[in-house]
Amino acid sequence: MKNRFVKWLSLPYVIWAIGFIIIPLIMVFYYGLTDKSGHLTFYNVANITLPVHFKALIIALLLSLISTVICLLLSYPLAMILANMNSSGNNKLMILVFVLPMWMNFLLRTLAWQTLLENEGVINTILTFLHLPTLKIINTPYAIVFGMIYNFLPFMVLPIYNVLCKIDKNLLNAARDLGANEVQTFFKVTLPLSIPGIISGITMVFVPALTTFVISDLLGGSKILLIGNVIEQEFTLNSNWHLGSGLSIVLMLFIIISMIATAIFDKDGEGSAL
Amino acid sequence: MKKLFLFALFATVTMLPMFGCSKTYENGEVYVYNWGEYIDPDTIKMFEEECHIKVIYDEFETNEMMYPKVEAGAVSYDVVCPSDYMIKKMIDNDMLAELDWNNIPNSKNIGAQYYETSKEFDPENKYSVPYCWGTVGILYNKTMVDEPITKWEQLWDPKYKNQILMQNSVRDAFMVALKKNGYSMNTTNIDELQIAKQDLLNQKPLVQAYVVDQVRDKMIGNEAAIGVIYSGEAIYTQRENENLVYVIPEEGTNVWIDSWVVLKNAKNKENAEKFINFMCKPEIALKNFEFITYSTPNDAAKELIEDDDIRNSEIAFPDLTKYNNLETYVYLGEDGDELYNSLWKEVKSE
Numbered sequence: 060m061k062n063r064f065v066k067w068l069s070l071p072y073v074i075w076a077i078g079f080i081i082i083p084l085i086m087v088f089y090y091g092l093t094d095k096s097g098h099l100t101f102y103n104v105a106n107i108t109l110p111v112h113f114k115a116l117i118i119a120l121l122l123s124l125i126s127t128v129i130c131l132l133l134s135y136p137l138a139m140i141l142a143n144m145n146s147s148g149n150n151k152l153m154i155l156v157f158v159l160p161m162w163m164n165f166l167l168r169t170l171a172w173q174t175l176l177e178n179e180g181v182i183n184t185i186l187t188f189l190h191l192p193t194l195k196i197i198n199t200p201y202a203i204v205f206g207m208i209y210n211f212l213p214f215m216v217l218p219i220y221n222v223l224c225k226i227d228k229n230l231l232n233a234a235r236d237l238g239a240n241e242v243q244t245f246f247k248v249t250l251p252l253s254i255p256g257i258i259s260g261i262t263m264v265f266v267p268a269l270t271t272f273v274i275s276d277l278l279g280g281s282k283i284l285l286i287g288n289v290i291e292q293e294f295t296l297n298s299n300w301h302l303g304s305g306l307s308i309v310l311m312l313f314i315i316i317s318m319i320a321t322a323i324f325d326k327d328g329e330g331s332a333l
Numbered sequence: 334m335k336k337l338f339l340f341a342l343f344a345t346v347t348m349l350p351m352f353g354c355s356k357t358y359e360n361g362e363v364y365v366y367n368w369g370e371y372i373d374p375d376t377i378k379m380f381e382e383e384c385h386i387k388v389i390y391d392e393f394e395t396n397e398m399m400y401p402k403v404e405a406g407a408v409s410y411d412v413v414c415p416s417d418y419m420i421k422k423m424i425d426n427d428m429l430a431e432l433d434w435n436n437i438p439n440s441k442n443i444g445a446q447y448y449e450t451s452k453e454f455d456p457e458n459k460y461s462v463p464y465c466w467g468t469v470g471i472l473y474n475k476t477m478v479d480e481p482i483t484k485w486e487q488l489w490d491p492k493y494k495n496q497i498l499m500q501n502s503v504r505d506a507f508m509v510a511l512k513k514n515g516y517s518m519n520t521t522n523i524d525e526l527q528i529a530k531q532d533l534l535n536q537k538p539l540v541q542a543y544v545v546d547q548v549r550d551k552m553i554g555n556e557a558a559i560g561v562i563y564s565g566e567a568i569y570t571q572r573e574n575e576n577l578v579y580v581i582p583e584e585g586t587n588v589w590i591d592s593w594v595v596l597k598n599a600k601n602k603e604n605a606e607k608f609i610n611f612m613c614k615p616e617i618a619l620k621n622f623e624f625i626t627y628s629t630p631n632d633a634a635k636e637l638i639e640d641d642d643i644r645n646s647e648i649a650f651p652d653l654t655k656y657n658n659l660e661t662y663v664y665l666g667e668d669g670d671e672l673y674n675s676l677w678k679e680v681k682s683e
Contacts, residue, residue, distance in 0.1 A: 111675075111682045179555050198542045280542025281501050284682040296503070297674045298401040 091304035103305020112289055112306060119285040120313070122200060123268035126207035127215075130264045131257065133208070134215040138256075139249075141216070142223035154220075161213055169206055169277050176202055176278070198280030206274040207264075214263035222256030223249070258324040262317045270310060286310060358387040363604040365390045366399065366410040368591065369546070371465070373624035380611045386604050394545065395502055403428065409598060411605035416591050418504075418662035420461050421454040423594065425664065429460045430595045436606040437462060439613035447630035450590060453661050461592035462609050465627040467564035468651065468659075469505060469587045472548070476576045477558035485513040485582045488559060489532070494539045498551060498560035501543035503677045504662055505587070506533060509561060512584045512658065519663040526676055533680045543681070552577055563589075565627030567648050579648050585658025590630070 094100045106112055141157075144150035160168060175181045176197045183193040196202045226249060234244040272287035281288075286306065293303030358381070365377075369392040377388050391408070393399040396419040403410060404426075415423065423429050434440060440462050447463040455461045473482045477496065488497055488509065500506055508518040510529035520526065541557050548560040553573045562570075567579035593612065595605045611617060618634035628649045629635060638644040653659055665673065 111678050114682055177551075177554070177556055280540075280544070281681070282537070282540065282543060284678075289678070289682075292678070295401075296395070296397045297671075298397070298404075 087304045087307055089304075090300045091306075091308045094301060103302050104308055106302060106305055107309045112286070115284045115289045116286045116309070118200075118283060119269055119287065122204055122285070123207065123265055126204050126211065126268045127261055127265045129204070129208055130212055130215040131261065134212060134219055134260065135257075138216050138219035138223055141220050142226075157216065158213060165210060166273060169210065169274055172202075172206055172209065173197070173277050176205075197278065198282055200279070200283055202278040203275050203283065203285075206278040207268045207271065210274065211264040211267055214267075215260040218260045218263065219253060219256040222253045226252050254324055258321050262321045265317055266314050269313060358385050360385045361601055361604055362387040362389060363412065363601045363608050364408065364410045365608065366403065366408075366413045367392060368414060369394055371414065371591075371625055371627070373621050375624075376612070376617050376620055379617070380608060384604075384607050384611065386607065388608070397502075403596065406598065409600055410596055411599040411601045412593055412595055412608055414464055414591050414593055416589050416662065417451075417454045418664045420592060420594060421664035424455065424460055428597055430597045430599060430602060431459045432462070432595060432609075433606060436603070437610045437613065439610045442613050442615055442618070442631045442633040444630055444632040447590065450588070450661065451592065453663070455592075461594050462613065463590050463592045463630040464612065465565065465625070466588070466590045466630050467628050468581050469500075469508065469561065469563055469589070470567070470579055470581045471559060472552055472562040472567055472570060472577055472579050473559045474552065474555060474557075474574075474576050475578050477555070481578075481580075482559060483580055483583055485509050485584050488561075489513070489536055489539070491539060493558055495541045496558035497536075497540050498548050498557045499536070499540050499543050500548070500561045501545050503673050505561065506543075506677065506680070507673060508587050508662075510536075512582070512586060515584065515658075518587060518660050519665065521665055521669045521672065523672070526672065530676045530680060534683055537680065537683060563627070564648055564651075565625065568626040568643070568646065571648075581651060581656055583657075585656065585660065588653065588659045588661055590661070591627075 091103050092099060092101070094102060107116060141150050141153055144153060173180075176194065177183070178193070178195065178197060180197070186193050196205065230248055230252075231244055234248050239247060270287045272285060272291045275281070275283055275285045275288055290303045290306050290310070293299045293306070363386050365388055367390070371392070372390075377390060380386065381388055391410070393402070396416050399413065399415060400419060400422070402408070403413060403423075420429070443463050447466060448458050450466075451458055451461055451463060471482050471485070471488070475481075478493070487493070488499075499509070504518075507526070507529055510532040511518045511520060511525065513532065514525070514528055516522075516525045516529070542551075544551065548562045549566045549570055551557055552560050552562070553570050555574070562579070564579065564581075567577070570577050571579070593609045595602055595609075599605055612621070613631060615631060615633035615637055618629050618631035619637045622629040622631075622634060622638070626649070635644060635650065643649060
């Protein structure tokens with residue numbers, strides 16, 4: 060009786076999933092695998108091998124990979140500090156400070172960085188005032204990587220923090236009892252136990268970074284074409300939905316690969332629970 | 334920032350009628366689809382009050398973004414304001430309704446020469462009423478360049494490396510390169526287009542960024558020395574930064590017209606014509622001109638401009654007979670569009 064009622068509660072989500080996830084996905088596959096006259100074709104998917112598209116894919120992979128690695132290197136120590144503060148109770152405030160930027164619109168934050176990084180922007184004005192050399196990174200790949208790291212860093216910190224908090228302190232004490240030093244404890248106990256969080260953090264940074272087109276448009280001055288930009292332009296400018304969908308399918312492959320990786324390493328879904 | 338503020342203001346203004354209970358719209362509604370920041374929001378309110386018609390107003394950024402939305406018909410718009418070549422495309426694809434000129438008596442305020450130019454894309458003047466027109470030219474900051482800029486060719490001068498802002502749209506970018514080489518900007522000759530493409534590739538290392546609306550803000554903020562810009566934006570930028578100069582390059586350029594059209598499947602055709610008629614009133618056209626600073630084809634409105642400098646401005650109302658090789662964009666057909674798009678993608682991905 061109770062069970063049946065609970066089942067009905069999932070109805071809104073089921074409707075949501077069908078309407079906004081399944082049906083759109085079917086449409087992407089339909090458009091991606093047909094041509095303008097509606098015949099089945101792999102032409103759109105195979106188009107990824109064109110130098111124009113392939114290059115955009117490689118650059119997107121490269122930039123998102125760099126961002127993911129830097130995010131990880133920055134996030135892990137931070138997550139450890141936050142997790143260690145757990146006992147003292149100060150960490151609530153720290154996490155709030157950290158999540159605060161996410162209360163603002165993503166587009167607005169990226170536009171703000173454009174204003175900050177511009178040649179005559181806020182940062183350079185201050186640097187010039189202090190007679191320091193100016194920063195010339197706007198409209199370069201560096202600015203794109205910077206934007207990716209800034210925007211997606213919280214998605215790396217939170218799952219790692221989450222996993223680190225759950226590690227039983229007794230395990231660490233046991234390691235010390237058995238004669239392990241700090242470094243050994245970290246590599247033998249903490250790091251292996253935090254892998255689920257690392258993996259879901261990597262997925263949550265890598266996937267949006269790979270598909271972004273806004274960051275490269277605003278911070279890259281539209282001079283560097285990522286695969287996300289190519290797809291966006293096929294839809295908005297060239298009104299070629301078939302090619303756009305075909306390239307999206309290719310991109311989905313990479314996302315599926317990273318999701319499989321998550322599933323293998325993060326069996327309990329520990330890391331993904333924020 | 335100003336842009337954001339305007340947007341917020343505009344959103345508030347358009348939302349307001351929803352909360353006012355005293356207002357009634359016994360004459361129904363009209364769906365309008367126009368360029369971003371291309372109207373004085375007050376004029377919409379005035380129209381609603383005078384004609385008792387509710388205006389549902391949406392904005393687009395480029396012709397190419399507008400077209401698929403109108404074609405898909407997800408929202409059935411009544412009035413749209415596309416540019417010349419896009420109007421031709423819409424006529425060719427049977428998307429526009431013939432206007433009943435008896436319902437738009439104010440259309441007589443529009444200068445005859447603009448109807449004449451319109452014939453390039455609307456041969457019998459059956460579908461469109463000109464709303465704004467202008468040229469595409471170079472805006473430069475005279476404190477940041479050594480000599481006056483007069484030619485497109487100077488956008489390839491290595492000394493302006495990282496100081497150049499190009500338009501991030503296919504036709505405008507290719508127009509610059511084609512005109513530089515003395516070709517027609519409507520060419521579909523593959524050899525000419527390859528040369529233009531190669532030029533754009535050569536120019537890419539010198540370009541600071543490819544942008545659309547941001548040229549304005551970046552030029553005002555001294556971010557770049559030279560930018561390709563629409564004449565309508567030039568007057569506004571000069572008000573904000575007096576060092577900026579607008580020129581129509583010697584090699585010729587694009588003269589464009591944006592016109593009101595009514596869609597064939599419009600549910601409110603009568604209201605749509607009332608809306609167009611209202612926008613052609615001299616005092617309303619003047620209000621819009623002062624707000625958006627794009628040249629108005631409304632001669633009666635031009636007469637009402639009080640500031641002599643503006644009325645005789647070479648930017649707002651240039652004497653086109655003084656310039657050579659002026660052209661209007663022509664719709665190139667699906668194959669032509671595809672050719673341009675694929676070449677442009679090669680430029681952008683390099």
